[in-house]
Amino acid sequence: MDQKDKREGYERIVDVSLCHEYYNGSCCGFNVTPSSETAEIMRREGLLCRIYDGKVRIFAFCKPHQNVISKKMTLSFFVRASISEVWNVTRFDNVAHDELPVANVSCSNGVCVKGRKKSTLPELQQIFGVLFLLEVVLEPEYINHEKYLTCTVKIPTKKLRWCYCVSGAYANKNLLINDSLKTDDPVRFECIERSSRFSLYVSQREIPIVSGAPPRFQLLDSATSKVLMKCLPNANAKSIAKTKTGQDGGSIFVAECFVNP
Template identity: 30%
Template sequence: MNYGIWADIFMEHEYVGGRCEDFTFRPDPPTAETMKREGIMMRETAGGFRLIADESAFSHEISLVFWAYPVHRNLWNVTEFGEIPADSIPFAKIKDESLQWETSSKGDIPEAMQLPKPMFGMEIANSQGKSGASITLSLKTKKMKWYYYISGLPDNDTAEIVKIKGDKEASPFDTTKGNLGESVFVSKQEIPLRYGAPPLFQLREKKTSKAIIKCLPNMDARSVSTVILDGRREIVAESFVNT
């Protein structure tokens, strides 16, 4: 038998800054039967999976369906798929070298694939005679305003958050007082959540270079919350800091 690459699927996520290895992929029951019949084997790779098939599988069109499950639940909080109806799930349609995101009804997920809950699905198809499709699925991170609740500041009006390293665009913060007297710094612009090192903000005395806090903490996926802004619910990232 002569084997070749039927498809290469790679995952990238803005949250981790590139190749993402935090998903597992499972074929649904009809796909598993098709793979067995056609001699298609699945191999996990760094940040995705590879489908290897006997050359006979390239001579006719085949369609396979897989479901993606996040290894870490943090990805549920940070991934942005756009406006998805409550009764639907994101679904990637892959044909040869093309990729298109659609939605699929949650009721269409086979019962055997519903637990644990998949994050999205994908259908991979090939044209007759085509082989070696390579597709990268790039997921985006939710953009949200950052809230720092900082207690212990002697004078709220003398401090400001200054970006010293990280994103190219500056992200100034508005300052207010919280219900318990803490200082609340709210970013004027939305900032994406990222895994690992923070964009490096400092809390300084205004009009000086004196740092009150040399490095404010990074927001992570567990800090996502909902507040009422301008009369509507909005997702924010919150961090509580004691000076």
């Protein structure tokens, strides 16, 4: 990869991509803004920052036989959702309600996501709709030896149990839903309700909801294993539905897809 910027003497030292699992790993749906402290650090250190949709690139002026950076620095960027549905489909695990997810990236530790108390981030109160904080750590022992920071931060998708509501000709059949993606550890579905009009099949574990990914599940006849439908629809943000009652009498929140062959 060519590390040179258009401005002579500047070299790319950071290339961070933000991708969302919901959009099948594409870099979209993000608005990135440096904190006021970071903007001051970059001005003082002579660093250039180029922000694209889902990409943060930092450039430093490089002179022969001189260090690129003088000391360890942490640059902070507030990341907001530029697409409204990103809010509904994003869920960071192990982050409390009063915490903001922080994605810390560095050459030494890679990508690490953890929660931080919102009360410790006063500037957060002045910025509406922050999804998470991106921290870029510049380490002299790597940067000054041309080991530049290049990584991808994968934003996790909300996981729900998928529910297929099958109506029409197959409503009262004994069906099997086949997982074509993970044949070694397939997601299994159970029928929780059946009538002459429809039947409900719910996954036994949670699955990430997606948009744009290839179809994952197939509809089979349980008795003959004959494929009835090669491509069942994937659950997306519009699939999030009300609770359904399982066989154990409990309630579950599902991503519901309607199938009427």
